[in-house]
Amino acid sequence: MKATAQAHPNIALVKYWGKRDEALILPHQSSLSLTLAPLAVRTTVEFGAPGEPDRVEINGRQAKGSDLDRVVRVLDAVRTESGLERGAQMVSRGDFPEAAGLASSAAAFAALAVAARAAAGLAPDTRVASILARLGSGSACRSIQGGVCVWERGTRADGQDSFARQAFSATHWPELRMLVAVVSREEKEVKSRDGMRHTVETSPYYAAWVKDAEAEIPRALDFIAHKDIEALGALAERNAWRMHCTSLAADPPLSYLQPGTLALINRVRRAREEGVPVWFTLDAGPNPVLLTLSAHEDAVERVAREAGAASTVRCYPGGDAVLLREHLF
Numbered sequence: 001m002k003a004t005a006q007a008h009p010n011i012a013l014v015k016y017w018g019k020r021d022e023a024l025i026l027p028h029q030s031s032l033s034l035t036l037a038p039l040a041v042r043t044t045v046e047f048g049a050p051g052e053p054d055r056v057e058i059n060g061r062q063a064k065g066s067d068l069d070r071v072v073r074v075l076d077a078v079r080t081e082s083g084l085e086r087g088a089q090m091v092s093r094g095d096f097p098e099a100a101g102l103a104s105s106a107a108a109f110a111a112l113a114v115a116a117r118a119a120a121g122l123a124p125d126t127r128v129a130s131i132l133a134r135l136g137s138g139s140a141c142r143s144i145q146g147g148v149c150v151w152e153r154g155t156r157a158d159g160q161d162s163f164a165r166q167a168f169s170a171t172h173w174p175e176l177r178m179l180v181a182v183v184s185r186e187e188k189e190v191k192s193r194d195g196m197r198h199t200v201e202t203s204p205y206y207a208a209w210v211k212d213a214e215a216e217i218p219r220a221l222d223f224i225a226h227k228d229i230e231a232l233g234a235l236a237e238r239n240a241w242r243m244h245c246t247s248l249a250a251d252p253p254l255s256y257l258q259p260g261t262l263a264l265i266n267r268v269r270r271a272r273e274e275g276v277p278v279w280f281t282l283d284a285g286p287n288p289v290l291l292t293l294s295a296h297e298d299a300v301e302r303v304a305r306e307a308g309a310a311s312t313v314r315c316y317p318g319g320d321a322v323l324l325r326e327h328l329f
């Protein structure tokens with residue numbers, strides 16, 4: 001009745017931005033991401049006595065409000081699947097800054113999904129775990145497996161065909177590097193779930209965003225298959241710009257860009273002109289993530305520091321979410 005899992009976050013190169021179903025977290029378009037090691041979240045779940053309330057601790061604090069609600073939703077889905085009617089205790093710990101432009105929620109809900117299913121005695125199933133993680137946070141469905149994952153948007157109203165699948169394992173392109181450039185540690189003002197809802201509802205560019213992003217997925221897969229970093233980097237940059245343009249066109253406009261973000265993005269372009277193979281992507285926050293290859297990691301880190309990044313986090317392709325023997329309580 002107790003299990004612990006570890007999962008890595010992921011960074012989308014073709015981003016998810018907008019839900020067609022808010023309750024089930026079903027997206028308007030498919031997305032594609034790279035699982036990021038060494039950053040990880042570890043989560044222990046134990047089912048206790050029937051009727052006990054759920055107790056949820058995230059990074060040393062009792063979870064409240066919508067954070068608690070989202071965890072309970074996932075636990076409820078596991079109780080329904082397994083027929084268990086027991087309260088759960090959950091403790092979760094991440095090793096990277098929260099709300100720093102790189103969602104820790106993806107790793108957290110992936111670890112929760114895997115740990116909770118194992119604690120309930122359910123056999124491992126990446127499809128079911130991905131659907132379960134999605135109920136907590138959309139992007140979490142892409143952290144059940146490692147390497148490159150594609151979240152197929154699906155068309156069913158019940159969301160059973162909306163989950164992520166591994167397209168390439170972490171060993172396909174081990175030289176790939178992603179460097180998180182932290183230009184601001186401030187908590188972002190508009191959470192992604194509010195930002196995407198506002199964008200869907202008010203941006204005149206939204207339909208174009210959906211169509212374009214969907215069409216980029218097969219291209220991204222092809223570039224990854226051929227390890228074409230130039231084409232993949234260009235695709236990642238234009239996809240990030242298009243997501244942010246769609247938000248900037250919302251009413252009122254929504255901008256996640258800060259002066260430090262733009263300074264870094266401009267420096268990345270100059271570095272490329274100087275011969276360093278580096279491209280950026282940007283989630284719903286101020287901190288760009290830089291795409292490069294291992295041979296250029298030091299040069300890219302220097303570029304990020306010169307452009308004002310206070311710190312950087314070096315990441316490489318991560319593996320699947322896994323069960324661990326050691327529990328957090």
Ligand code: PMV
Nearest residue numbers: 012015016138139192283284
């Ligand atoms: O899953 P959420 O609610 O954290 O939303 C993630 C949205 C982006 O990070 C901006 C894009 C993505 O696909 O991860």
